[in-house]
Amino acid sequence: MDFDLSPEQREIQATARDLLAARSGPAVVREAAQSRREDAALWKEISELGWPGIAIAERHGGQGLGLVELCVLLEQAGAALAPVPLLPNAGAALAIAHGGTPRQQERWLPALAAGSASGAVGAAGRDGCLLAAAAEADVLVVLDDRHGARLIERSQAQVTPLPSIDPLRTYVEVEGEGEPLGGDLAAARDTVAVAVAAESVGVAARALEMTLAYVKERRQFDVPVGSFQAVSHRCAEMLLHTEQARSVLYHAAWASDAEPARLPQAASLAKALAAEAVVSVTASAIQAHGGIGFTWEADVHWLYKRAQMNAVLMGGAGEHRRRLAALLAIAPAG
Amino acid sequence: MDLTFTESERAFREELAAWLAANPPGPEPVGQEEAHFGWRREWQRRLYEGGWAAVHWPAQYGGRGASVVESAIFFEELGRAGAPLPANVLGLLLAGPTIMLWGSEEQKERYLAPILSGQEIWCQGFSEPDAGSDLAAVKTRAVAEADGWRISGQKVWTSIAQHAKWCMLLARTDAQAAKHRGLTYFLLDMEQEGVTVRPLRQITGESEFNELFLDGAFVASENVLGGEGNGWKVALTTLMNERAGLAFFLQVRMRQLLEALIEQARRRERLDDPLLVDRLVGLHMRCEALRLTAYRGLTAIEKYGQPGPEGSLTKWMWSQTNQELCQLAVEVLGAQALREGAPWAYELLRSRGNTIEGGTTEILKNIVAERVLGLPKAR
Numbered sequence A: 001m002d003f004d005l006s007p008e009q010r011e012i013q014a015t016a017r018d019l020l021a022a023r024s025g026p027a028v029v030r031e032a033a034q035s036r037r038e039d040a041a042l043w044k045e046i047s048e049l050g051w052p053g054i055a056i057a058e059r060h061g062g063q064g065l066g067l068v069e070l071c072v073l074l075e076q077a078g079a080a081l082a083p084v085p086l087l088p089n090a091g092a093a094l095a096i097a098h099g100g101t102p103r104q105q106e107r108w109l110p111a112l113a114a115g116s117a118s119g120a121v122g123a124a125g126r127d128g129c130l131l132a133a134a135a136e137a138d139v140l141v142v143l144d145d146r147h148g149a150r151l152i153e154r155s156q157a158q159v160t161p162l163p164s165i166d167p168l169r170t171y172v173e174v175e176g177e178g179e180p181l182g183g184d185l186a187a188a189r190d191t192v193a194v195a196v197a198a199e200s201v202g203v204a205a206r207a208l209e210m211t212l213a214y215v216k217e218r219r220q221f222d223v224p225v226g227s228f229q230a231v232s233h234r235c236a237e238m239l240l241h242t243e244q245a246r247s248v249l250y251h252a253a254w255a256s257d258a259e260p261a262r263l264p265q266a267a268s269l270a271k272a273l274a275a276e277a278v279v280s281v282t283a284s285a286i287q288a289h290g291g292i293g294f295t296w297e298a299d300v301h302w303l304y305k306r307a308q309m310n311a312v313l314m315g316g317a318g319e320h321r322r323r324l325a326a327l328l329a330i331a332p333a334g
Numbered sequence B: 001m002d003l004t005f006t007e008s009e010r011a012f013r014e015e016l017a018a019w020l021a022a023n024p025p026g027p028e029p030v031g032q033e034e035a036h037f038g039w040r041r042e043w044q045r046r047l048y049e050g051g052w053a054a055v056h057w058p059a060q061y062g063g064r065g066a067s068v069v070e071s072a073i074f075f076e077e078l079g080r081a082g083a084p085l086p087a088n089v090l091g092l093l094l095a096g097p098t099i100m101l102w103g104s105e106e107q108k109e110r111y112l113a114p115i116l117s118g119q120e121i122w123c124q125g126f127s128e129p130d131a132g133s134d135l136a137a138v139k140t141r142a143v144a145e146a147d148g149w150r151i152s153g154q155k156v157w158t159s160i161a162q163h164a165k166w167c168m169l170l171a172r173t174d175a176q177a178a179k180h181r182g183l184t185y186f187l188l189d190m191e192q193e194g195v196t197v198r199p200l201r202q203i204t205g206e207s208e209f210n211e212l213f214l215d216g217a218f219v220a221s222e223n224v225l226g227g228e229g230n231g232w233k234v235a236l237t238t239l240m241n242e243r244a245g246l247a248f249f250l251q252v253r254m255r256q257l258l259e260a261l262i263e264q265a266r267r268r269e270r271l272d273d274p275l276l277v278d279r280l281v282g283l284h285m286r287c288e289a290l291r292l293t294a295y296r297g298l299t300a301i302e303k304y305g306q307p308g309p310e311g312s313l314t315k316w317m318w319s320q321t322n323q324e325l326c327q328l329a330v331e332v333l334g335a336q337a338l339r340e341g342a343p344w345a346y347e348l349l350r351s352r353g354n355t356i357e358g359g360t361t362e363i364l365k366n367i368v369a370e371r372v373l374g375l376p377k378a379r
């Protein structure tokens, strides 16, 4: 039993943290949000470092590491709100790696891993279709509960942008026949859901960090507001929610790499808890910032907005709780 | 990262499970406190004879020198087997480790073996009427004499004092010193004049805990633990141990209660109610999050010698989840479950103590805020 990142994984984490701290600071994020544009130079650099293909097999041009390593990166990307399509690319690649035919894998994985092709991934279900996308995605993967999964090339796809409250990422709806994915569709859905959970945990952790810095500084009644229990206990709860979500996240990522039989339950647990955590933690962050937190000028709202989108992307907490009920046989399936 | 158990951890679990299967604790006496404690005493005797009384103790003191993971496995299996905690749980988990860390060789020699065998039961005399969350405010006075100390004052909520031979006693030896400095940790013999135990009736109707009156009780000099004036530091060792091993026992017990509730709801054909199902799923999620967070804490202790931020969260998570689980059970099962003496009624009432005993949830939040998050001291 070793429930901790390995030294190599810690190194990946530190590298990502340092790079993104230098290259995706608040000013960069703000500029990207205002212009709704990705940071092409940063994306190029990240792609050269092999991030999008970190969990893709070496024979497909990836680094051959696991979902745990990808989650480490996504957590950092989420914390920095890096304006790069890491989740859409890596997510599309995960879906194709698990659910694609050998031909689809050969066609798309090397390019997605290298960042030379860009991806989009998401789910379609009774609540409609929602994909997280690179700005000009070359390949779109729709994981649909009822109609199986499809891979659609850009030329064949009718892509409708969904101008969401989160300006730091492109979201789209897509229509088009495309080609069916035929592999392990459950694993495709589950791993992408875990990836979204990972980014969400990073967002929550950052919201807590910003809140702590603020409530230690901001004074009212001649004392830091963080000394009021209503504030400090709220912060303790933010930590609780973030750490719970992190525990179940890495359990799910590890399960995908090492014990796939555990993945379905683990993934739904991770996605449901991450969705609930990131929404409540980022909302708390706004509250603890007071009036400033409600302004466009403060940066907490970007986190709140990403939290909302991530909460519904790949199925909301409700959907995953329903699935858990079925998997646990608490309720009759379907 | 590897969330499987190692070969030796699995072997440990199998050996233990086999032993537990061959040595079942016998039927639980329900509703009779004396018999119930006797049952736990007998259970400790059997554990002791089997070499399982304190797996986390070093071998030199009669334990198995088990790793923290093995210790967690021990409590998980105990819970899974439906076995009770051994009678001397406070001795095994609190007094023993505190004496190992702070005690002289003579003290270790004298006290550890009878803790292990259950021959001498221990209780914890920390809380007082005016010193609960603010533990350092204890007023019980110890006055120096030629060869020891005379102790006068009152303790309260002292669990199993009625069975105890020894008490971990926190008392004030220097009224002039600063609050945390004037305290000393004593090993008090409960079998003497000047010690009066009066049972307190709890909301469950039982009397686990007591008032403890000290009226000139004597403690010999050699029964000071950790030195005069060091009581606060020694007491912190006890408090840290309080929340460690038990977590896994409690976590497994809570999981069993949840499964029992799901089964009862199924039999009553209530699982067609989506609202109920969602609440059950929510409890499942929190049990899992607790289990996995507790495992993360174990790895942190193994690797870094102390729990990470997640370590301070598990008691808080468990106590709230357990309360909600019991609440849901009586809502689902209705008046039947609320009959006096009904198992769920007992669980419900007992669960109210969970967020108070061993540090209230509010105090745990203060600890998280100040020590983990570095926030200024609460007001």
Ligand SMILES: Cc1cc2nc3c(=O)[nH]c(=O)nc-3n(C[C@H](O)[C@H](O)[C@H](O)COP(=O)(O)OP(=O)(O)OC[C@H]3O[C@@H](n4cnc5c(N)ncnc54)[C@H](O)[C@@H]3O)c2cc1C
Binding pocket: A229, B123, B124, B125, B126, B127, B129, B131, B132, B133, B134, B156, B157, B158, B159, B160, B209, B353, B356, B357, B358, B359, B360, B361, B362, B363, B366
């Ligand atoms: C079942 C059970 C068994 C116990 N067994 C033992 C035992 O064996 N030995 C022993 O020594 N003690 C024992 N205790 C006592 C237990 O440790 C205390 O009850 C606990 O520490 C709280 O102290 P108190 O009861 O004085 O409550 P108080 O400290 O008076 O608290 C009252 C309320 O105020 C809140 N509060 C207090 N201070 C703060 C603060 N700074 N910030 C925010 N809120 C605050 C508390 O959270 C609580 O809600 C036991 C208690 C129970 C319920």
